[in-house]
Amino acid sequence: MVFEKYLIQITDVRIPDIIYATFPDIVQNTELLEKVVKAWRLGSDSEYAQLYFAKHDVGVILTKLTNYRVITDKKIIVVTLANGFKCYIPLELFGNVDIETLIEYLKLPMQITVKHVKGVLVADEIKLPTLQTSEDIAKEIVEEIGFLNAILVSYGILPTREMIFLYLPRIMLLLRGFRTPYEKTPYYPIHVLQFTAPNSGKTHYAVRTSECFNYEYMGGELPSLTRLVYDARSGAIGSVGLRDGVILDEFDKKTANDMVKLTTDLRALLTGMEQGIWSRSVGSKGIEIRKFVNMGFFGNIPPFLKGENNRDKVINYYGISGIDAFIDRITVIDIWTMHINIADYLIYKIIPNYILRGIVSLLMRHLKAEELEVEIQKGRIERHAMNIKSVLKALSVNISDQVIAYIAEGKYSFELLYRSTPDATMKEKVFPEYEHLKLIKEKVLR
Amino acid sequence: MSEKPKRMKVKIPADNPIVCYMDKHGLRIVLAIKNKDKLDIMKAENAILLRLTIPNEHVPKLMYLTARRTLALFIRAKAKPVKPKPKEVDIEEIFGKAKEISTEEVEAEDLASLIK
Numbered sequence: 371m372v373f374e375k376y377l378i379q380i381t382d383v384r385i386p387d388i389i390y391a392t393f394p395d396i397v398q399n400t401e402l403l404e405k406v407v408k409a410w411r412l413g414s415d416s417e418y419a420q421l422y423f424a425k426h427d428v429g430v431i432l433t434k435l436t437n438y439r440v441i442t443d444k445k446i447i448v449v450t451l452a453n454g455f456k457c458y459i460p461l462e463l464f465g466n467v468d469i470e471t472l473i474e475y476l477k478l479p480m481q482i483t484v485k486h487v488k489g490v491l492v493a494d495e496i497k498l499p500t501l502q503t504s505e506d507i508a509k510e511i512v513e514e515i516g517f518l519n520a521i522l523v524s525y526g527i528l529p530t531r532e533m534i535f536l537y538l539p540r541i542m543l544l545l546r547g548f549r550t551p552y553e554k555t556p557y558y559p560i561h562v563l564q565f566t567a568p569n570s571g572k573t574h575y576a577v578r579t580s581e582c583f584n585y586e587y588m589g590g591e592l593p594s595l596t597r598l599v600y601d602a603r604s605g606a607i608g609s610v611g612l613r614d615g616v617i618l619d620e621f622d623k624k625t626a627n628d629m630v631k632l633t634t635d636l637r638a639l640l641t642g643m644e645q646g647i648w649s650r651s652v653g654s655k656g657i658e659i660r661k662f663v664n665m666g667f668f669g670n671i672p673p674f675l676k677g678e679n680n681r682d683k684v685i686n687y688y689g690i691s692g693i694d695a696f697i698d699r700i701t702v703i704d705i706w707t708m709h710i711n712i713a714d715y716l717i718y719k720i721i722p723n724y725i726l727r728g729i730v731s732l733l734m735r736h737l738k739a740e741e742l743e744v745e746i747q748k749g750r751i752e753r754h755a756m757n758i759k760s761v762l763k764a765l766s767v768n769i770s771d772q773v774i775a776y777i778a779e780g781k782y783s784f785e786l787l788y789r790s791t792p793d794a795t796m797k798e799k800v801f802p803e804y805e806h807l808k809l810i811k812e813k814v815l816r
Numbered sequence: 817m818s819e820k821p822k823r824m825k826v827k828i829p830a831d832n833p834i835v836c837y838m839d840k841h842g843l844r845i846v847l848a849i850k851n852k853d854k855l856d857i858m859k860a861e862n863a864i865l866l867r868l869t870i871p872n873e874h875v876p877k878l879m880y881l882t883a884r885r886t887l888a889l890f891i892r893a894k895a896k897p898v899k900p901k902p903k904e905v906d907i908e909e910i911f912g913k914a915k916e917i918s919t920e921e922v923e924a925e926d927l928a929s930l931i932k
Contacts, residue, residue, distance in 0.1 A: 393930050406927055428921045432928070444907055458910065481928035485914040490905055492914035499931035724932040 394722035419453035459493040508728030516803035524721035535788035547757030548739040571712035585615035615664035622669030681780035
């Protein structure tokens with residue numbers, strides 16, 4: 371079996387699986403792995419970084435930039451690192467490259483040798499990865515077990531019936547859709563909201579996605595527009611400028627502060643999600659970023675949800691002005707009430723990031739705009755249904771157009787789909803590649 | 817309270833956002849003027865933002881002036897802490913100091929090339 375060859379066994383569960391996925395070649399080299407973990411922690415763990423720089427003047431960090439601004443006259447980039455430190459990087463460290471390349475470089479994870487001076491970090495050397503996307507290996511794996519199975523196994527998940535339906539909306543978040551049925555190339559963002567019972571692997575999925583793809587994971591508190599779009603005080607460009615997707619975790623939390631923030635920030639979110647225009651105007655300063663960004667909203671299912679369908683339920687739950695337009699822009703609103711313990715489906719093996727990227731990029735090329743052949747509410751819902759159908763078709767999941775229309779309208783959920791599809795009919799009617807499950811089990815659970 | 821301070825008339829429409837905060841210089845009032853016509857404070861023609869600093873030594877006295885009620889109301893009801901602008905780092909200085917630090921302490925292996 372081809373896919374079996376590329377599976378990486380997670381040998382030390384204390385090390386996050388994203389390290390195994392990002393550094394597949396050194397999983398057996400414990401000494402090098404230790405160095406990688408240390409550099410990665412120094413770049414992302416603020417407690418560790420503060421204590422480290424209290425004792426050392428120099429350090430090597432592995433990090434992704436969360437936002438940046440350029441001091442043009444000094445030719446220096448000021449970035450805020452994931453570890454909370456400000457880092458000053460002379461532009462010359464990136465070499466003499468054109469602007470487009472430089473913009474791409476700034477999105478990459480990187481190794482920075484830094485010196486600690488007066489509470490800030492000064493970059494001394496930068497090493498950039500040559501991120502590979504292996505479509506050749508991806509193609510071999512996909513031909514063997516299909517797209518959906520391949521993606522789930524890459525994430526370290528056993529592709530059982532529960533997992534297939536639970537992960538379908540999550541996988542949509544990795545893809546782009548179409549605005550009209552006449553378009554050939556997918557480019558339009560797909561936004562997904564999923565509320566599930568706790569412990570269903572949302573955060574695990576979001577973190578791995580943010581490491582593998584150019585996505586940003588924002589857990590904890592609701593991010594401000596300052597972090598998301600632009601910081602007028604420091605002039606730093608936020609996540610939507612740097613990333614292709616943003617995943618907001620714990621979106622169900624509804625503190626008074628969050629509600630005020632959401633109410634005021636909704637206007638910017640609405641145009642950003644629909645037109646790809648992210649604008650901020652603070653005082654006399656105004657800025658606009660034009661870019662399509664996929665938005666994912668994950669949370670635990672709230673105890674009380676009232677409404678006729680999933681869309682109404684979420685609108686009623688938040689109950690703030692403008693929330694209906696926001697919900698209207700989301701392709702899939704998925705609510706799972708069933709308790710799922712993700713640990714029962716983990717295989718403790720993963721497929722490295724460069725292959726997962728290959729699988730997704732291959733899948734994107736398979737996407738074709740698929741119009742529904744049933745009556746459906748015109749406008750955004752019609753577009754959402756078209757994108758859901760396109761993705762499901764590319765993943766070889768056969769669901770009737772009527773059910774897809776109901777899912778887009780929020781009248782039906784992937785949980786109901788799971789409940790109404792018994793194991794016996796799964797292979798024949800819904801997902802022919804389900805037949806590989808037995809074989810995958812044999813190979814991965816050894 | 818030896819010298820009698822001048823009386824100050826303060827009449828500010830309620831919808832003008834006001835920020836008061838104390839710092840080492842005294843009580844600072846920042847007033848964003850929404851509707852200048854309604855405003856009856858000093859001569860703020862063509863101004864969209866009025867900044868007023870009341871030196872520390874005058875603050876206790878002012879509290880007893882005509883404006884005291886208004887000021888107290890500002891502070892109690894409308895005052896919110898103003899975040900100071902982040903201090904700009906002296907770039908020449910930090911880069912100068914960074915030059916003095918040797919990187920010998922760390923072995924800079926190319927970990928980035930291992931990222932797949």
